[in-house]
Amino acid sequence: MKGKHSKTPAYPVYVKFKDEPGVTYVYTHNGDKWIQLEAARDQYGNLPKYKHDENPNLIK
Secondary structure: OEEOOOOOOOOOEEEEEOOEEEEEEEEEEOOOOEEEOOOOOOOOOOOOOOOOOOOOOOOO
């Protein structure tokens, strides 16, 4: 887990899980709770499916 100050989001937290070491998840605090930011889309505009995606409504 790693955090740093940036413009947007102001305080992102980067997380890598042991069972998925090649993927970095980004979380931010929205004032009420921590939320996972959407992953980068591929060249066709699709979102890849990762093990720890927290939003089941994302278009894969």
